[in-house]
Amino acid sequence: MKFAINPNRNDWSDLLRRPTQTFENIEMTVNEIFSEVRQRGDASIKAYTETFDDVTVKQIKVTPEEIDRASSAILNDLKSAIQLAKANITAFHEAQKTDCIKVTTTQGVVCWQEKRAIQKVGLYIPGGTAPLFSTVLMLAIPAQIAGVSEIVLCSPPNKSGNIPDEVLYTAQLCGISKIFKVGGIQAIAGLTFGTESIPKVNKIFGPGNQFVTTAKQIATKFGVAIDMPAGPSELLIVADETSKAQYIAADLLSQAEHGTDSQVILVANSKQFMETVKQEVERQLVALPRQTIAKKVMDKSRFISFNSKTDTLDFINAYAPEHLILCTSENDFYATNVVNAGSVFIGNFSPESAGDYASGTNHTLPTNGYSKAYSGVNLDSFSKSITFQEISEQGLVNIGNAIEVMAEAEGLQAHKNAVSMRLADINLKRK
Amino acid sequence: MKFAINPNRNDWSDLLRRPTQTFENIEMTVNEIFSEVRQRGDASIKAYTETFDDVTVKQIKVTPEEIDRASSAILNDLKSAIQLAKANITAFHEAQKTDCIKVTTTQGVVCWQEKRAIQKVGLYIPGGTAPLFSTVLMLAIPAQIAGVSEIVLCSPPNKSGNIPDEVLYTAQLCGISKIFKVGGIQAIAGLTFGTESIPKVNKIFGPGNQFVTTAKQIATKFGVAIDMPAGPSELLIVADETSKAQYIAADLLSQAEHGTDSQVILVANSKQFMETVKQEVERQLVALPRQTIAKKVMDKSRFISFNSKTDTLDFINAYAPEHLILCTSENDFYATNVVNAGSVFIGNFSPESAGDYASGTNHTLPTNGYSKAYSGVNLDSFSKSITFQEISEQGLVNIGNAIEVMAEAEGLQAHKNAVSMRLADINLKRK
Numbered sequence: 001m002k003f004a005i006n007p008n009r010n011d012w013s014d015l016l017r018r019p020t021q022t023f024e025n026i027e028m029t030v031n032e033i034f035s036e037v038r039q040r041g042d043a044s045i046k047a048y049t050e051t052f053d054d055v056t057v058k059q060i061k062v063t064p065e066e067i068d069r070a071s072s073a074i075l076n077d078l079k080s081a082i083q084l085a086k087a088n089i090t091a092f093h094e095a096q097k098t099d100c101i102k103v104t105t106t107q108g109v110v111c112w113q114e115k116r117a118i119q120k121v122g123l124y125i126p127g128g129t130a131p132l133f134s135t136v137l138m139l140a141i142p143a144q145i146a147g148v149s150e151i152v153l154c155s156p157p158n159k160s161g162n163i164p165d166e167v168l169y170t171a172q173l174c175g176i177s178k179i180f181k182v183g184g185i186q187a188i189a190g191l192t193f194g195t196e197s198i199p200k201v202n203k204i205f206g207p208g209n210q211f212v213t214t215a216k217q218i219a220t221k222f223g224v225a226i227d228m229p230a231g232p233s234e235l236l237i238v239a240d241e242t243s244k245a246q247y248i249a250a251d252l253l254s255q256a257e258h259g260t261d262s263q264v265i266l267v268a269n270s271k272q273f274m275e276t277v278k279q280e281v282e283r284q285l286v287a288l289p290r291q292t293i294a295k296k297v298m299d300k301s302r303f304i305s306f307n308s309k310t311d312t313l314d315f316i317n318a319y320a321p322e323h324l325i326l327c328t329s330e331n332d333f334y335a336t337n338v339v340n341a342g343s344v345f346i347g348n349f350s351p352e353s354a355g356d357y358a359s360g361t362n363h364t365l366p367t368n369g370y371s372k373a374y375s376g377v378n379l380d381s382f383s384k385s386i387t388f389q390e391i392s393e394q395g396l397v398n399i400g401n402a403i404e405v406m407a408e409a410e411g412l413q414a415h416k417n418a419v420s421m422r423l424a425d426i427n428l429k430r431k
Numbered sequence: 432m433k434f435a436i437n438p439n440r441n442d443w444s445d446l447l448r449r450p451t452q453t454f455e456n457i458e459m460t461v462n463e464i465f466s467e468v469r470q471r472g473d474a475s476i477k478a479y480t481e482t483f484d485d486v487t488v489k490q491i492k493v494t495p496e497e498i499d500r501a502s503s504a505i506l507n508d509l510k511s512a513i514q515l516a517k518a519n520i521t522a523f524h525e526a527q528k529t530d531c532i533k534v535t536t537t538q539g540v541v542c543w544q545e546k547r548a549i550q551k552v553g554l555y556i557p558g559g560t561a562p563l564f565s566t567v568l569m570l571a572i573p574a575q576i577a578g579v580s581e582i583v584l585c586s587p588p589n590k591s592g593n594i595p596d597e598v599l600y601t602a603q604l605c606g607i608s609k610i611f612k613v614g615g616i617q618a619i620a621g622l623t624f625g626t627e628s629i630p631k632v633n634k635i636f637g638p639g640n641q642f643v644t645t646a647k648q649i650a651t652k653f654g655v656a657i658d659m660p661a662g663p664s665e666l667l668i669v670a671d672e673t674s675k676a677q678y679i680a681a682d683l684l685s686q687a688e689h690g691t692d693s694q695v696i697l698v699a700n701s702k703q704f705m706e707t708v709k710q711e712v713e714r715q716l717v718a719l720p721r722q723t724i725a726k727k728v729m730d731k732s733r734f735i736s737f738n739s740k741t742d743t744l745d746f747i748n749a750y751a752p753e754h755l756i757l758c759t760s761e762n763d764f765y766a767t768n769v770v771n772a773g774s775v776f777i778g779n780f781s782p783e784s785a786g787d788y789a790s791g792t793n794h795t796l797p798t799n800g801y802s803k804a805y806s807g808v809n810l811d812s813f814s815k816s817i818t819f820q821e822i823s824e825q826g827l828v829n830i831g832n833a834i835e836v837m838a839e840a841e842g843l844q845a846h847k848n849a850v851s852m853r854l855a856d857i858n859l860k861r862k
Contacts, residue, residue, distance in 0.1 A: 078840050083832035088830070095534045096544065103526045105519035113527065116770045118804050130842030166840055189470035202804040219653070220660065225804035229651065245821055246748075248752075250849040257845040289844050317550075323525035335819060339547045346821040347859075351849040357837045358830045360536035361818040373549050373633040373656035375816040385806040387792040389768060390777040391785055399519070399789045402512035406788045409509050409597055411561030414688040415718050418681040418782040 001278055004304045005271055006311075015302055016319050018368055019232065019261055026214040030185050034218060037189035042196045048186040053127075055161045055291060060197045062163060062179040070168035082170055085137055085358040093142045096379035108395025115383040117147035118225075119380075120199060122191035123176075124206030127183050129158035131164030132207075138362050138377065139205045140174035148383035151176050154191060154200050156183020184208075188215035192224050203227070205377065207364065227377055231368030232261035235352060236321035238312060239277075240269045243327030243348060249280035251325055251351050256297035257290040264301045265319065267312055269328075274303040313337050320371040323352050342371045393426050407416035432709060435735045436702055446733055447750050449799055450663065450692055457645040461616050465649060468620035473627045475845045479617040484558075484591045491628045493594060493610040501599035510735075512699035513601055515570055516789040523791035524573045527810035532837035539826025546814040548578035548791030549656075551630060554607075555647075558614050562595030563638075569793050569808065570636045571605035577813035582607050583630050585622060587614020618647035623655050634658070636808065638795065658808055662799030663692035666783060667752035669743060670708075670764060674758030674779055680711035682756055682782050687728035688721040695732045696750065699744055700759075705734040743769055750804040754783050769785075773802045824857050 004015055036044040042060060049057050092356050101114040123139040125132055136153070143151050153176050155163045163181055171179055182190055194200030203225040204216055216226045235255035237339030239248050254266045268274050281298055287290050306312045309330055316324060320340035328334070331346050338344065343355050355361045364377035375381075391399075400423045407415035435446055442621055466474040473491060480488050535541040554570040556563055567584070574582050584607050590800045594612055604609055608744055611629050613621055625631030634656040647657045666686035670679045683695045699705050712729055737743045747755060751771035751822050759765070760823075762777050769775065774786050774798030786792045795808035822830075831854045839848035 077836055081836040084830065084833040085837065088540065091536045092534050092542045095532050098529065101526050103523050103791065105522045106515075108724070109519065109785075109790050111519075111523045111791040113523075113809065119770060130840075132841060134837060134841060216824075220651075221648070222838060223660075223800060225801075247849070250845065250852055253845040254843070254849045257843060284845075284848065288848075289842070294845060302588075332711075338817065341549060341817050344817060344819045346819060347823075349824055349827045349853055350820055350822040351848045351853065353829065353834050353838055353846040354540075355818075355820055356846060359540050359820045359822065359836045360534065360542040361820050366815075369654060370656075371815065371817070373815065376818060378544065378816055378818075379434070380811070380816075384470075384797075384802065384804065385809055385811075386769070386772050386775060387786075387807060387809075388775045388777060388793050389781055389786055389790045391781040391790065392778075393780050396780045396785070399515065399785065402515040403784050403788045405508055405512035406516065406565060407784055409512075410563060410565060411684070411720075411815075412688060414681065414684040414725060415784040415787060417715065417719075418678070418685045418784045421677060421681055422780055422782065 001298060002302045003274060004302065006305060006307050010050070012315065012318065015304060018263065026211060027218065030215045030218045033185045034189045034192065037186055037195065038193040045182055045186050045190055045195060048184070049157065049182060052184050053156050055157050055159055057157055057161050057181050060180050060182055062168065062181060064177070066162070067168050067172050067179070070165035071172055072202060073165045074169045077144055078166070079169070079359065082137070082173065085134070086141065086173065088360035089137055090145070093145050093379050097145070097247055104213055106395065106398045106399055108392040109389065111387065111389045113385050113387050115380070115385055117149070117383045118152070118202050119148065120150040120152070120201040121148050121382060122201040122204040123151065123153045124187060124204060124208055124212060125153060125155040125167055126212065127158065128206050131166040133164070133170040133394040134357050135168040135206060135362065136167055136170040136174060138364050140171065140176050142377065142379050143382050144175055146379055150199060150201070151178065152191065152201055153179045154182050154187040154198070155280070155385070156187070157181040185211050185215040187331045188212060188219055192219040192222050205364070205381070227364060227381055228366050228370060228374045229368070232263060233258045234321055235323040235325065236265045236267065236316060236319055236369055237325040238267045238316065238326040238328055239273065241273055242329045245273065245276040245280045248277050248327065252281060252298070252301065252352055253284055253288065253294050254351065255323065256294040257288060260293050262297045265321070266299060266301070266303045267315060268303065268305045269307070271305055274305060278303065309333060316341065320369045322365045322367045322371065325350070325352060340368050340372045341430045342376045396422055397426060432704060433733045434702070437736060437738050440746050443746065443749065449694065457642060458649065461646045461649045464616045465620045465623065468617055468626065469624040476613055476617050476621055476626060476629070479615070480588065480613060480628050483615050484587050486588050486590055487589055488592050488612050491613055493599065493612060495608070498599050498610070501515050501596035502603055505600045509597070509601070511701055513564065513568070513604065514604070516565070517572065517604065517790055520568055520572045521576070521793035524576050524810050528576070535827045537826065539823040539829055540820065542818065542820045543818050545816050546811070546816055548580070548814045549633050550579065551581040551583070552579050552813060553630040553632040553635045554582065554584045555618060555635060555639055555643060556584060556586040556598055557639050557643065558589065562597040564595070564597040564601040565788050565794065566637060567601040567605060568596055571602065571607050571793050573808065573810045574813050575606055575795070577810055579813055581630060582609065583622065583632055584610045584796060585613050585629070587618070587789070588612040616642050616646040619643060623650045636812070637796070645794050658795060658812055659797050659805045660799070660801060663694060664689045665752055665798055666754040666756065667695040667696045667698065667747060667750055668756040669698045669747065669759055670704070671689040671759040672704055673760045676704065676707040676711045678779060678782070679708050679758065680715055683712060683729070683732065684715055684719065684725050685782065685784055686754065687725040688719060691724050691727045693728045695728060696752070697732070697734045698746060699734065699736045700738070702736055705736060709734065740764060744843065747772065751800045751817045753796045753802065756783060771803045773807045802854060814841045827853055828857060
């Protein structure tokens with residue numbers, strides 16, 4: 001851990017720094033795989049799965065029988081837990097629905113904005129050491145509420161050629177039936193171009209390693225939208241002596257166990273409190289199954305104390321954390337004034353795990369400082385706004401001259417004509 | 432013009448095709464300029480301005496005196512027109528404000544979503560043959576309403592080293608004072624990295640040629656967000672005999688005069704009507720100052736008739752036009768069922784020019800089929816959502832077990848611990 005006591009603003013840049021990632025080499029690989037999948041479809045998908053996942057998949061699409069078998073293999077207490085999470089996530093995302101916005105801007109000029117679901121979306125669920133079924137909930141639930149008509153899910157097969165039961169059960173619970181055993185760059189390529197079995201989609205969602213992340217970035221060159229650029233997960237905690245060091249340590253460790261590239265920062269108001277948290281971290285660390293990963297992250301972590309609320313707030317906003325935990329006597333001040341963060345957890349009984357799984361908020365959030373410009377995944381991520389305008393004769397009379405003058409000034413005579421000839425007709429008729 | 436009468440769905444792909452663009456060569460140039468601007472700042476900006484815009488700019492930032500001088504040079508009727516447009520655009524975008532969304536998902540678990548303005552945005556206003564002051568309105572007004580704290584405007588200097596008076600007047604009217612004489616790739620590089628004079632921003636907005644478009648795409652690799660990917664402007668009109676061929680021709684031509692890469696499509700329900708529009712186009716074309724451009728576009732245009740409403744609707748949604756004009760006896764059907772479009776103009780008195788300038792809707796819209804996944808610029812483009820959660824002791828008791836079970840199933844023990852130790856404390860206290 002690196003301690004910094006009331007650091008000077010000139011020295012913040014080091015404390016704000018994120019691990020740099022270079023994607024140059026990966027880009028070449030992505031371009032190659034994209035080109036292959038685009039040309040050869042399923043055949044190349046299967047070949048890459050053999051190469052990268054070390055398993056032969058005969059049929060890429062998961063069958064209804066496989067889904068049924070997976071669902072019946074899930075224990076009841078996990079089913080109940082997933083269902084409770086689903087209910088909360090549904091409640092929070094349902095509430096994000098918006099009405100049509102309609103305004104008469106000038107008499108006879110009616111403008112409105114309506115949201116329409118994106119028609120086809122792809123959800124990417126990473127593989128790895130554990131089944132990340134919680135991400136299925138976070139992506140599939142808002143997609144369904146938004147009214148997406150085709151939801152496609154891709155996830156890499158494990159060594160026995162299957163997608164984990166938990167992922168299949170959760171997908172099925174969320175009404176998703178188009179599930180494909182494919183991961184990595186080749187999955188993103190399949191969703192971008194479409195293959196014999198995988199549908200081409202309009203937008204791709206979901207986390208992934210640096211290969212998937214780079215592939216998503218490249219996919220945008222081919223007309224596909226993505227949820228957001230992604231980097232390693234991160235947590236910033238602001239705590240003071242009104243919090244409990246034991247909880248703060250546990251929350252730091254829960255972030256630290258994600259992967260060795262995770263970042264954790266503690267901002268406190270005293271060195272003594274930071275020392276106590278440090279000791280708690282060391283005490284809890286030894287009991288963790290993923291202690292090797294968590295220790296590496298904690299070794300790189302930063303514990304910073306500031307003397308003032310203003311410095312603390314400015315530091316939060318300059319870092320723009322994915323997750324922000326507030327456990328201080330001034331939570332209202334920080335919650336009201338924070339401008340850059342993905343999701344905020346307030347008070348001693350709101351651990352990050354709650355938002356990761358079951359409180360109702362989405363856990364697909366902007367990392368790497370992207371919360372300065374991006375939202376986390378929410379209901380609007382699955383739709384787009386269309387504007388409409390309907391102008392009456394009188395409406396055009398009211399704004400027509402302004403349009404003519406502006407079009408003329410921009411040197412666009414045909415734009416002006418389109419108004420002038422209508423106005424001439426209206427004038428004739430009114431005589 | 433290419434006519435197609437009730438084309439078979441198998442033959443649609445040709446009719447839906449957009450001009451392909453290759454950016455490979457441009458990318459190399461962009462990378463070079465980005466690297467130079469990043470290292471040498473203003474000096475390289477000035478050098479590129481000399482090379483590409485053929486003018487020497489001593490001071491990149493526009494002075495208050497220049498802005499005052501420009502404003503007093505604008506004629507009163509243009510000032511009034513711009514002010515009318517500003518009022519309508521303001522009314523429509525003000526109405527897009529949303530409230531905080533707050534939900535108790537489970538007793539004791541309160542989740543909410545709040546929007547916060549992006550702190551720093553860059554607005555790019557292209558140069559060229561005419562001053563595109565209308566785009567200043569379309570970007571600056573929602574940025575101000577959203578509450579963006581730093582708005583930076585870049586636009587290329589003309590041969591005399593100035594930004595057009597109309598652009599400066601409009602910027603000043605919208606409360607923008609940070610205006611820089613820089614265009615092209617070097618402008619996007621300046622906004623991405625910041626220089627001695629140009630502030631680094633979080634998100635870049637605005638249209639541009641293929642150089643600017645590619646530069647914006649590359650900027651996203653450096654942590655900057657962009658409004659949307661861009662392509663040439665386009666219009667699809669659906670018309671029948673209830674419309675007036677003269678107006679339809681004028682609207683097609685208003686789109687066609689933008690540039691030789693513009694696309695226009697007419698979908699009608701009879702060959703005869705298409706013939707009438709064709710004759711009208713030829714008649715009006717000869718009087719246009721930009722007839723060379725417009726003729727090239729009209730030569731490539733497609734006039735398609737369908738026998739059924741369903742085919743027409745499916746064709747609209749497959750093409751996903753930036754601008755969609757509906758002049759038929761079935762406008763309600765199309766307006767209700769369209770899912771992919773940027774902005775929709777309904778009826779005989781709603782020409783595209785109205786939305787380009789003064790109705791109130793935004794004219795920065797998704798082209799190239801991007802309306803399948805992207806919205807046009809709107810109030811939300813200038814802010815992002817942050818989620819919050821505050822969980823009480825009882826709240827954690829209500830959802831804690833579900834979190835524990837899910838974290839365990841995902842192999843994330845530290846995530847579980849963060850909940851378990853809090854639940855243990857609550858249980859102890861309650862005994």
